[in-house]
Amino acid sequence: MEIIAKPVGGNIDKMAESVFIECINLLGGLRKLVEYRNLTWLPSLAESAYVIVMKNEALKTYREIAKELGITEQTARNIATADEEKVKEYIEGRLEEKPNEHIAGGIAKLAFRKLKDVGRLGEDEIVIRHEEIEALGINWAVQVLSKVKGLDFPIEKEPLKERLGGIVLNAKKIEEILDELEYPIKSPAELLHRIKMKLNNNYKE
Amino acid sequence: MARYYELKELESRSPRLFGIPTGTKLDEMFFKIEVEDGKYIKKPLGGLPYLSVMNITGVPDTGKSLLAEQFAVTQANAGYRILFVTVENPANFLYTALKQKSEAIGANFSRVEENVVVIDASESEELRENPKALLDTMAYAIREKKVTSVIIDSITGLYEHKEMMARQIVRQFFNFLKKWRQTGIFVSQKRAAQASESAEAAGGLAVAHIVDGTIVLDKKLIESRWEVSLYGLPIGSVLRTIRIDGCRITGHDSKTWVFEITEFGTIEIIAPLSEYIKGQSEKRKA
Numbered sequence: 001m002e003i004i005a006k007p008v009g010g011n012i013d014k015m016a017e018s019v020f021i022e023c024i025n026l027l028g029g030l031r032k033l034v035e036y037r038n039l040t041w042l043p044s045l046a047e048s049a050y051v052i053v054m055k056n057e058a059l060k061t062y063r064e065i066a067k068e069l070g071i072t073e074q075t076a077r078n079i080a081t082a083d084e085e086k087v088k089e090y091i092e093g094r095l096e097e098k099p100n101e102h103i104a105g106g107i108a109k110l111a112f113r114k115l116k117d118v119g120r121l122g123e124d125e126i127v128i129r130h131e132e133i134e135a136l137g138i139n140w141a142v143q144v145l146s147k148v149k150g151l152d153f154p155i156e157k158e159p160l161k162e163r164l165g166g167i168v169l170n171a172k173k174i175e176e177i178l179d180e181l182e183y184p185i186k187s188p189a190e191l192l193h194r195i196k197m198k199l200n201n202n203y204k205e
Numbered sequence: 206m207a208r209y210y211e212l213k214e215l216e217s218r219s220p221r222l223f224g225i226p227t228g229t230k231l232d233e234m235f236f237k238i239e240v241e242d243g244k245y246i247k248k249p250l251g252g253l254p255y256l257s258v259m260n261i262t263g264v265p266d267t268g269k270s271l272l273a274e275q276f277a278v279t280q281a282n283a284g285y286r287i288l289f290v291t292v293e294n295p296a297n298f299l300y301t302a303l304k305q306k307s308e309a310i311g312a313n314f315s316r317v318e319e320n321v322v323v324i325d326a327s328e329s330e331e332l333r334e335n336p337k338a339l340l341d342t343m344a345y346a347i348r349e350k351k352v353t354s355v356i357i358d359s360i361t362g363l364y365e366h367k368e369m370m371a372r373q374i375v376r377q378f379f380n381f382l383k384k385w386r387q388t389g390i391f392v393s394q395k396r397a398a399q400a401s402e403s404a405e406a407a408g409g410l411a412v413a414h415i416v417d418g419t420i421v422l423d424k425k426l427i428e429s430r431w432e433v434s435l436y437g438l439p440i441g442s443v444l445r446t447i448r449i450d451g452c453r454i455t456g457h458d459s460k461t462w463v464f465e466i467t468e469f470g471t472i473e474i475i476a477p478l479s480e481y482i483k484g485q486s487e488k489r490k491a
Contacts, residue, residue, distance in 0.1 A: 001303070001318045003296045005325045007338040008345045057341070 012053055015121055019049035023104075027091065032096030041104060046110035047071065051079040052134035054110065057121075084113070111163035140169050141192050148191065160191070170199055224252025224457060225388045229272070230311060230474035231420070234449055234458040247456070253417045254454040257383050258389035260360075262421035268445065268464070269392045270294070272422070272472050274302050275310070275326065276390060280354055281320035282312035288352040288387075288489060289323045292333060292362035296325035302470070309469030313470045322350045326362070333363060336374055340381050345463030347385050355382055360391040360412060375415050391416060418452030437485025447474060 023045045024030055033039050050069055054060045055076075062080070066073040079102050086099040087106025094181055115121040147163050160178055167174040177198050186192045226232050235250040253259055253276075261269045268295075277287045291299050298443040307314040309422065326332035332339045348350060357363075360378065364371045375391070382389040393412045412424055413419050425444045429435055438446050447464050463481040464474040475481060 001300055001321050002326055002350070003323045004342060004346060005296065006329055006333075007331055008342045035375060057345075 012050070012057065015053045015057055016046075016049045018115055018121060018154070019053055019108055020046050021113045022115055023107050025051060026107060026111055026114075026166040044104035045107060047104070047110070048079045048104040051076050052108045052112045055080045060163065074104075079108065082106040082109060083107040136189070140167070140195075143167060144174075144192060145188055148188055153188065154186045154190075156183050157181070169195070211294055220256045220386075222250070223255050224250035225255055226252040226279055226283070227272070227276045229275060229450075229464075229472050230462070231447075234462075235452065236456050236458075238398065238456065250367055252453055253321050253388060253390075254257055254417070254452065256383075256386060256388055257417040257454050258379050258387075258392055259389065259452075259453070260391045260416040260419040261422065262393045262395055262412065262419060264395050264424070267422035267424050268419045268466050268472055269394075269472055270302075270358050270451075271306075271466060272420075273358050273392050274299075274306050277321060278303055278306045278310060278317055281317040281368050282307070284312075284316065284320065285354060286322065286350055286352040288350070288355045289321055290326055290339070290343065290355065290357040291356065292326045294358070294361055295327045296323045299323060305470055311465070316420075322335045322346050322352060340370070341378065343381065344385065347387065352387065354390075355394070356390045358390075358392040359394055360449050361394040371412075374413070374474050375412050379415050413436055417454050418457070421448045421450045422446070422447045435482060436444070437489060441484060446478060447472075452483075 006091055015102070022058075024033065027033060027038075027041075033041065047069060051071075054065045055062075060068070062073045062076045065076040069076070082102040083099070083106030086101050087097070087103055088110055089095045089100055090101075090103065091107065114123070120145075133139055142176040144164060144167065147167070148160070151159060152164060156179055161175050164174050164178065169177060174195075177195055179196075180198055181194050185194065207391050222237050224232055225237060226362060232252045232278060233249040235252070235254060236247050237250055238245050239248055240246070261272055262477065263269050273289075278287055279474040280287050289299065292447050294302070300323075305313055306312070307317050324332065324339070324346060326339060332342065339433060345357070347355070360375060363378075366376045373483075378391070379389075390438060425432075425446070425448045427436060427438045427440055427442050431439075432438075435442055444464065448461045449459060460479070462474050462477050464472055467473055476484065
């Protein structure tokens with residue numbers, strides 16, 4: 001039985017920031033925007049991030065969004081209804097002509113969708129320092145997480161072995177531990193949990 | 206600009222009329238009229254009207270939450286997703302209540318667990334005090350979990366100490382459930398000072414006039430010899446009654462019925478009060 005104990009979808013600002021940052025990542029990062037002299041896109045991307053989040057998460061009408069952001073209803077509508085696939089083709093250079101879509105809106109929609117798919121929208125993230133990681137004895141987890149970044153979950157054994165090869169945990173090669181796990185593994189959290197259970201079992205033996 | 210509709214335009218948007226089962230005899234107390242062989246026939250709806258938002262009200266300890274929980278278990282066991290917004294009872298206690306009810310009515314608790322999503326407003330001040338935050342959370346749950354019915358126990362808890370806002374808050378949640386096409390139950394509490402068999406809830410006329418219908422639960426303590434003689438129950442026992450006090454969506458039985466809360470915490474509706482009294486009298490004569 002799933003229990004939701006705190007508001008979900010309520011922190012619009014945090015979600016809009018996440019979408020905005022993901023927009024920049026989709027465009028190749030801040031450096032690329034500087035190099036290609038496209039920093040002028042940033043205000044439009046920020047505005048679009050808010051429109052997409054307010055429409056999809058806060059369930060606001062175009063009128064409410066326009067009033068809150070100080071834009072026209074038509075602009076809000078254009079952003080929210082931009083064809084993100086066409087925009088994706090355009091920014092990847094596969095379209096010769098610029099499509100008649102709100103480009104920043106399309107990028108924001110792509111970013112929003114990506115964050116939703118991996119469950120990172122509106123999630124609380126914490127920052128932890130190296131000495132804290134050492135004190136907690138979770139270096140191995142940080143190492144595994146950094147190596148599986150970018151992989152698609154659920155995942156099978158072979159792609160994991162390929163990515164994690166070379167790591168040694170408690171004097172045991174990670175490939176041997178991965179051989180003992182059940183697949184597919186649904187998420188990075190599940191991967192860490194299963195490795196931890198194996199390490200605990202091996203310690204008891 | 207406000208839009209108007211010609212009646213015919215609404216045909217495609219009007220919901221079908223059928224029942225969402227509660228797991229009690231209430232399912233036979235709502236009915237619809239159909240034409241068969243040129244005659245009008247009354248047919249039981251089989252549950253609460255689809256997409257209705259019903260108010261279950263009564264003074265404390267009349268079985269309102271039990272009825273809501275029984276509805277949740279019945280629906281979840283049938284494979285439908287339920288959103289249970291608990292404002293009074295912490296989620297872990299609700300879990301135990303649902304588990305017990307599942308065992309009592311022979312439901313598959315694993316299926317119930319899978320199909321019930323809980324928003325625990327009892328332990329979150331923001332969810333209780335900020336309707337917008339709660340509505341956003343409900344929207345998230347309905348959208349992500351494909352919920353079809355919603356229970357709020359109790360709606361009164363969302364406007365306690367600000368009863369001036371009662372109508373506004375109830376209206377917001379009512380409109381929300383209509384927008385998201387949910388069948389809904391609001392459990393509301395009545396003050397003891399109000400006539401206990403009436404539908405007026407805490408907050409005055411707030412809930413009853415906004416929702417699609419009201420189910421009133423009541424209890425009567427047997428205190429006099431006359432009551433012993435009338436109801437056939439010993440002094441000190443409790444007579445429990447349930448009545449549908451109006452429904453704007455479909456026809457319904459408006460008689461007062463007697464019910465029991467079984468030792469397993471489930472609602473068993475027995476008979477209309479008049480028949481119950483008659484039956485008790487005949488038992489005594491025999």
